[in-house]
Amino acid sequence: MFNIDFTGEFAAFFVFSAIMISGAVLMISLDKVVHMVISMAAVFLGLAGMFVLLEAEFVAFVQVLIYAGAVSILMIFGIMMTKHHGGGRERAKPLHETLAAVSALSLFGILFYAIRTTAFPEPQPFQAGEDNTMAIGELLYTGYVIPFELLSVLLTVAFIGAIVLAKKEAD
Amino acid sequence: MLPSYLTVAAILFCIGLYGALVKRNAIIVLLSLELMLNAVNLNLVAFSKYGVVPSLTGQIFSLFTITVAAAEAAIGVAILFALFRLRGTVNVDEFDKMRR
Amino acid sequence: MEMYSQAAWLIPLFPLAAFLVLTALGRSFRRAGVLIGTLGSLAAFVLSLFIVIDRLDANTVDYNYAFDWMKIGDYTLRIGFEVTNLTAMMLVVVTLVSFLVNVYSAGYMKNDERITVFYGYVSLFTFSMLGLVLSDNLLSLYIFWELVGVCSFLLVGFWYAKPKARAAAKKAFIVTRIGDAGLLLGILLLFWYMPGHALDFTTIQSVFDGQSGAITTGITTLIALLIFLGAVGKSGQFPLHVWLPDAMEGPTPISALIHAATMVAAGVFLIARTYDIFQDSAAAMETVAYIGGFTAIFAATIALAQNDIKRILAYSTVSQLGYMMMALGLGSLTGGVFHLFTHAFFKALLFLGAGSIIHAVHTQNIHEMGGLGAKMKVTAWTFAIGALALSGIPPLSGFWSKDMILTAAFETNPLLFFVGLAAAFCTALYMSRLFFLVFTGKPGAASSGAQESPVTMTLPLVVLAVPAVAAGFVETPWNGWFGSWLSGEAEAAHGSGVAIVASIAVGLLGIYVGWLVYGKGSVSRTALADRVPWLVKLLERSYYVDELYAVFVVKPLKLLGAILIVIDEYVIGGLVRLTGIATVSAGRLAARLQNGQVQTYSLAAVIGFVIIVIALVGRRFLP
Numbered sequence: 019m020f021n022i023d024f025t026g027e028f029a030a031f032f033v034f035s036a037i038m039i040s041g042a043v044l045m046i047s048l049d050k051v052v053h054m055v056i057s058m059a060a061v062f063l064g065l066a067g068m069f070v071l072l073e074a075e076f077v078a079f080v081q082v083l084i085y086a087g088a089v090s091i092l093m094i095f096g097i098m099m100t101k102h103h104g105g106g107r108e109r110a111k112p113l114h115e116t117l118a119a120v121s122a123l124s125l126f127g128i129l130f131y132a133i134r135t136t137a138f139p140e141p142q143p144f145q146a147g148e149d150n151t152m153a154i155g156e157l158l159y160t161g162y163v164i165p166f167e168l169l170s171v172l173l174t175v176a177f178i179g180a181i182v183l184a185k186k187e188a189d
Numbered sequence: 190m191l192p193s194y195l196t197v198a199a200i201l202f203c204i205g206l207y208g209a210l211v212k213r214n215a216i217i218v219l220l221s222l223e224l225m226l227n228a229v230n231l232n233l234v235a236f237s238k239y240g241v242v243p244s245l246t247g248q249i250f251s252l253f254t255i256t257v258a259a260a261e262a263a264i265g266v267a268i269l270f271a272l273f274r275l276r277g278t279v280n281v282d283e284f285d286k287m288r289r
Numbered sequence: 290m291e292m293y294s295q296a297a298w299l300i301p302l303f304p305l306a307a308f309l310v311l312t313a314l315g316r317s318f319r320r321a322g323v324l325i326g327t328l329g330s331l332a333a334f335v336l337s338l339f340i341v342i343d344r345l346d347a348n349t350v351d352y353n354y355a356f357d358w359m360k361i362g363d364y365t366l367r368i369g370f371e372v373t374n375l376t377a378m379m380l381v382v383v384t385l386v387s388f389l390v391n392v393y394s395a396g397y398m399k400n401d402e403r404i405t406v407f408y409g410y411v412s413l414f415t416f417s418m419l420g421l422v423l424s425d426n427l428l429s430l431y432i433f434w435e436l437v438g439v440c441s442f443l444l445v446g447f448w449y450a451k452p453k454a455r456a457a458a459k460k461a462f463i464v465t466r467i468g469d470a471g472l473l474l475g476i477l478l479l480f481w482y483m484p485g486h487a488l489d490f491t492t493i494q495s496v497f498d499g500q501s502g503a504i505t506t507g508i509t510t511l512i513a514l515l516i517f518l519g520a521v522g523k524s525g526q527f528p529l530h531v532w533l534p535d536a537m538e539g540p541t542p543i544s545a546l547i548h549a550a551t552m553v554a555a556g557v558f559l560i561a562r563t564y565d566i567f568q569d570s571a572a573a574m575e576t577v578a579y580i581g582g583f584t585a586i587f588a589a590t591i592a593l594a595q596n597d598i599k600r601i602l603a604y605s606t607v608s609q610l611g612y613m614m615m616a617l618g619l620g621s622l623t624g625g626v627f628h629l630f631t632h633a634f635f636k637a638l639l640f641l642g643a644g645s646i647i648h649a650v651h652t653q654n655i656h657e658m659g660g661l662g663a664k665m666k667v668t669a670w671t672f673a674i675g676a677l678a679l680s681g682i683p684p685l686s687g688f689w690s691k692d693m694i695l696t697a698a699f700e701t702n703p704l705l706f707f708v709g710l711a712a713a714f715c716t717a718l719y720m721s722r723l724f725f726l727v728f729t730g731k732p733g734a735a736s737s738g739a740q741e742s743p744v745t746m747t748l749p750l751v752v753l754a755v756p757a758v759a760a761g762f763v764e765t766p767w768n769g770w771f772g773s774w775l776s777g778e779a780e781a782a783h784g785s786g787v788a789i790v791a792s793i794a795v796g797l798l799g800i801y802v803g804w805l806v807y808g809k810g811s812v813s814r815t816a817l818a819d820r821v822p823w824l825v826k827l828l829e830r831s832y833y834v835d836e837l838y839a840v841f842v843v844k845p846l847k848l849l850g851a852i853l854i855v856i857d858e859y860v861i862g863g864l865v866r867l868t869g870i871a872t873v874s875a876g877r878l879a880a881r882l883q884n885g886q887v888q889t890y891s892l893a894a895v896i897g898f899v900i901i902v903i904a905l906v907g908r909r910f911l912p
Binding site for chain 2: 027028031035038039042043045046051054055058061062065068069072073074076077080081084085088089092093095096097099100111114115118119121122123125126129130133134136138139141142143144153154157158162165169172173176177179180181182183184186
């Protein structure tokens with residue numbers, strides 16, 4: 019099954035996935051909220067590294083910029099602006115947690131089984147383009163220009179909405 | 190290599206799912222959602238390189254996803270602020286207005 | 290020459306139309322309602338009279354018309370009407386009494402608020418009774434049989450504000466139902482065993498008459514007894530007679546129409562109509578004869594001790610119906626039907642006369658009356674005619690028919706002959722008691738302000754007095770015209786000097802004893818009661834039949850009902866409640882899941898998703 023040559027890509031992949039999975043597990047298991055966000059940032063960065071491995075430099079750049087930068091900062095702001103009973107124990111809901119763990123595990127089992135049993139055909143060689151960023155830019159402004167513009171509108175609406183929601187109500 | 194990436198993505202997704210289901214703190218729930226979206230992104234980019242017909246479309250899609258996720262995070266935090274002002278807490282299990 | 294017989298189907302339609310119009314009109318048209326009801330029955334009467342006159346010719350044949358009602362597979366149910374001399378006679382009796390009762394009720398029910406409803410019911414009853422008479426098969430006869438039962442129920446309970454009337458109506462309906470169930474079973478058996486499943490009277494006659502052996506004697510007896518059970522219920526024979534005296538709670542014209550002249554005679558008519566079945570079974574004939582004879586003496590003795598004028602007449606009716614049954618059982622079809630014919634007139638006359646008295650004195654207790662003869666001359670004279678006819682005094686109609694029955698008994702069954710004589714004696718005694726107590730002697734407590742009833746009420750009395758006197762002459766010991774007309778066979782003159790003399794003697798003796806005790810007063814009224822008080826008490830309480838039924842039938846049934854209620858409450862109801870509780874608790878469980886927490890909902894969604902995927906994918910691992 020795991021008959022993979024021990025190449026440089028594999029070594030890097032192993033390191034990055036180790037970072038990501040441990041970050042994710044820490045995010046779940048840590049007590050303090052800020053620590054959770056920081057461990058999450060590690061996951062984001064590890065993912066960016068994965069993207070580089072996958073020859074998606076632009077996506078990796080965006081990942082670092084938006085997730086590791088903007089979203090993490092946003093979450094930290096959120097934590098700072100709301101009150102947290104430092105380290106308050108989670109309310110015990112054993113049945114709920116067990117069920118959630120079981121269903122998450124079985125979902126993983128299903129996915130893993132599907133991944134393992136699928137015979138992926140040998141891919142054609144990947145053309146990342148001379149300049150990955152330029153290639154993506156060209157695609158965005160030619161084939162995907164309408165989704166791109168729609169997404170811009172969505173973003174604008176979302177941010178205006180966020181401002182309106184977060185603003186203190188005018189008395 | 191593709192199965193390895195997919196497996197890592199599945200692990201991340203399931204951890205995110207578990208977090209979204211059990212965490213009390215709304216911010217952590219939001220973070221877990223981001224984790225699940227990231228797992229999807231990893232899948233998209235992995236298929237864009239190792240798929241049957243490799244192309245940049247996967248990367249484009251992951252860009253779109255990241256954008257939408259950013260918007261979602263912003264809106265989510267804004268809603269959290271509003272709720273916090275209203276109820277004085279960010280614990281998900283205290284938001285049970287739907288019951289009544 | 291059978292033009293009128295062909296139109297016989299029109300006869301029931303007149304009262305039916307009257308009923309429909311009356312129902313549509315509602316209660317406000319009081320005078321018009323009376324007029325419509327009376328006109329409906331008058332039209333029916335006139336047409337019936339034409340039919341009979343048309344058929345007086347000796348060699349008329351029965352007229353039958355039927356059409357296919359429904360086809361079920363190979364079986365075709367035909368339904369229609371049949372006019373024989375017997376049905377023609379019944380038509381005249383029913384329509385005449387019905388018409389006179391309509392006229393009479395105009396006076397008797399004048400101040401009743403629901404007189405239009407009353408007339409509607411009477412019209413409906415007349416329609417049903419005529420339909421019963423005209424039916425050419427047992428099935429439609431059964432339908433009309435039940436319809437007259439319903440009308441009887443409605444009319445007995447007409448004054449439903451009175452609790453006793455309600456109880457009597459229920460009793461009449463339920464007790465006759467027992468008999469009706471028997472009749473239905475008999476019809477079903479007949480349907481099962483008859484060749485071709487035919488139920489019409491013509492086929493029944495040919496099957497049973499020809500001794501074809503198509504049906505074994507045992508089955509024949511069973512069928513005959515079941516049919517007789519129906520007749521027992523309807524005609525108030527022992528042991529199902531208990532409803533008839535209670536039915537006197539209804540308005541008096543109804544007692545005259547339904548419970549004296551027509552409906553209660555339907556049992557006799559039914560047996561006469563299916564007489565061929567009975568003739569095939571000696572056992573059934575004997576049963577009919579003995580039940581009839583026993584009922585005759587049984588009810589006559591009860592009538593001796595009753596104090597309610599209508600109850601006396603009711604027991605008298607039961608007794609006379611017993612006479613008819615006895616005659617039929619003894620093989621004298623003519624005797625039974627002849628007595629039915631004469632009895633209808635003089636008993637209707639007596640009931641209407643009693644109604645006239647009650648109308649005047651507002652009581653039914655004969656001890657509170659007295660001296661009414663001088664004040665109510667028409668009523669007194671017509672009542673006397675009726676009483677004498679009932680007592681069997683020649684030459685009034687009752688004598689001839691009763692004599693015919695006694696002759697038949699004398700020739701075949703001496704025991705029943707003496708029973709009949711004893712019953713005749715009792716009849717004469719209680720009628721003279723009734724007459725002397727009511728019309729002669731000192732005025733009673735209630736008779737002070739009494740005066741003669743209006744002409745609408747006395748006119749029917751006078752009209753009925755005519756056939757009460759003369760109807761007997763159609764069949765005398767030396768002239769068997771009625772019998773031969775009825776059966777289509779030349780019947781020899783019959784008669785027995787012994788029977789005639791004995792019959793006259795007991796009649797006169799009864800009247801003489803009655804006169805001695807209640808008229809002249811030379812024998813103390815309480816003489817018997819002083820000697821054997823238990824006997825008088827026994828008679829007053831009608832041999833405690835009602836009480837016996839209460840203990841042996843009603844109580845166990847009520848116990849059964851109580852048990853069933855318990856079962857219903859705790860077993861059936863428990864199941865129902867269990868269903869409810871299960872649903873509610875399932876709802877509670879679901880409600881607990883619905884705790885308003887998004888995470889619980891999404892967990893449920895994830896679990897569901899996992900289950901669906903496993904279910905879809907897991908199939909491939911199954912063998």
